[in-house]
Amino acid sequence: MNSPIIEHLRSACRLDRMYVGGEWVVPEAQARSAVVDPSTDEPVAEIALGSSRDVAAAVAAAQRAFVTGSVSSPHSRALLLDRVHSLILERAELFAQAISLEMGAAIGMARSTQVPVAAEHIRVARDIAGSYPFLTHRGDTAIVREAIGVCGLITPWNWPLYQITAKVGPALAAGCTVVLKPSELSPLSALLFAEVMHDAGAPAGVFNLVNGQGPEVGAALAAHPDVDMISITGSTRAGVLVAQAAAPTVKRVAQELGGKSPNVILPDADFARAIPAAVAAGMRNVGQSCSAPTRILVPRERLAEVERLACETASAFVVGDPRSPQTTHGPVANRAQFNRVQEMIGVGMAEGARLVCGGPGRPQGLERGCYVRPTLFSDVQPQMRIAQEEIFGPVLVIIAYDSVDEAVAIANGTEYGLGAHVQGRDLAAAHAVALRIRAGQVHLNNPPWSPDAPFGGYKRSGNGREYGVEGLEEYLETKAILGYLEGPAPTAA
Structure with missing residues (x-):
């Protein structure tokens, strides 16, 4: 070229x-x-x-x-x-x-x-x-x-x-x-x-x-x-x-x-808005952001609804030639990262997580290049590798919780503490959860990015x-x- x-x-x-x-x-x-x-x-x-x-x-x-x-x-x-x-x-x-x-x-x-x-x-x-x-x-x-x-x-x-x-x-x-x-x-x-x-x-x-x-x-x-x-x-x-x-x-x-940021969807959240926003945030820049909220934490009784909304969102992405104005998601940035993402998709399947969207290999029609299928796993346990390790690609995990206290514990349950998201209608409750999360930056209900907000991490x-x-x-x-x-x-x- x-x-x-x-x-x-x-x-x-x-x-x-x-x-x-x-x-x-x-x-x-x-x-x-x-x-x-x-x-x-x-x-x-x-x-x-x-x-x-x-x-x-x-x-x-x-x-x-x-x-x-x-x-x-x-x-x-x-x-x-x-x-x-x-x-x-x-x-x-x-x-x-x-x-x-x-x-x-x-x-x-x-x-x-x-x-x-x-x-x-x-x-x-x-x-x-x-x-x-x-x-x-x-x-x-x-x-x-x-x-x-x-x-x-x-x-x-x-x-x-x-x-x-x-x-x-x-x-x-x-x-x-x-x-x-x-x-x-x-x-x-x-x-x-x-x-x-x-x-x-x-x-x-x-x-x-x-x-x-x-x-x-x-x-x-x-x-x-x-x-x-x-x-x-x-x-x-x-x-x-x-x-x-x-x-x-x-x-x-x-x-x-590095990071493995959580996105805590509280029980009172507007799921029709919160879940598409969660998927979009996690897969922004093809998931290649250290603060990407790649763990979506949701109430267990809403799991099926979350899976449906998340898959609908990911399936609407246009993966393809990055020079095309119609493309929303290009390839991952290099061959080493492509191999890493493919490896971790395989790890998730081997660990017993349930693949609900995407999967290994390139998207149909893209035979060469470092293209990855937008991928979602559910039935993910917090200690699985795909829930603990930074993947750095368009791969998100959905983790169910039974109480807000459990959600906070899961959110804090990695070696990282860079970013986090909390979504819910009751802003006081969302703020209370944000205060309990050990991370350097927490986003409430997907606010606009601010170049004045300090950015950095806790822990590793x-x-x-x-x-x-x-x-x-x-x-x-x-x-x-x-x-x-x-x-x-x-x-x-």
């Missing part, structure tokens, strides 16, 4: 470059990695992969830039973010096409969700940079919140641009400088984002991009003594490895990791928060200056 995205990046010499110190440079390493279109399972391009030496060069550039960047005014940082925000919106179609190609997102979903919500992270960071109280007073003490330093940002393939902006935006708003390592499986939107940073006039070294694999580039970033903070979004396993590599240098590590879903003010504060250190009344008050960056 002769993609305009690939031709754009190739003609601009981006595929064989990394972005360091304000320039597109050839990496020292000679390694290459294929970019595969998951709708065909065929390579469409190759990108250059960096090495630990390339990481060292990028960190050095970021460290030099931090000397002046850390004392830049919040107003100037907000102006940079404003230009970045505008350029993302101007190039929205280019980004949408890239995301659809690199990880299979349906083009309608890429246009309506993947790109706009990514832009929102930059807008929020811009607004906070201009209003955050970097300097406050407490008695005769000045409390200064200042940039932590050079930040290594490791982002995943499932929401490629969205996860980049969720980290880069607040880091730059805080006055930090960054080295970004995007997933080598979905690098195209990251290269386009580097172009945006350059064209927005980011000072040299403030933003750096090194493509590469986790064991080489990710590990080098985590271990580098001049990196002050690592922020990673990925699997729990990847988060553990990054934290271990970072431990000897005692740097801050923020982790947004990670630590730290992204989005909004809390997301900015992850990139700040706290300094107390006592006795400021004896002289001029300090000024914050």
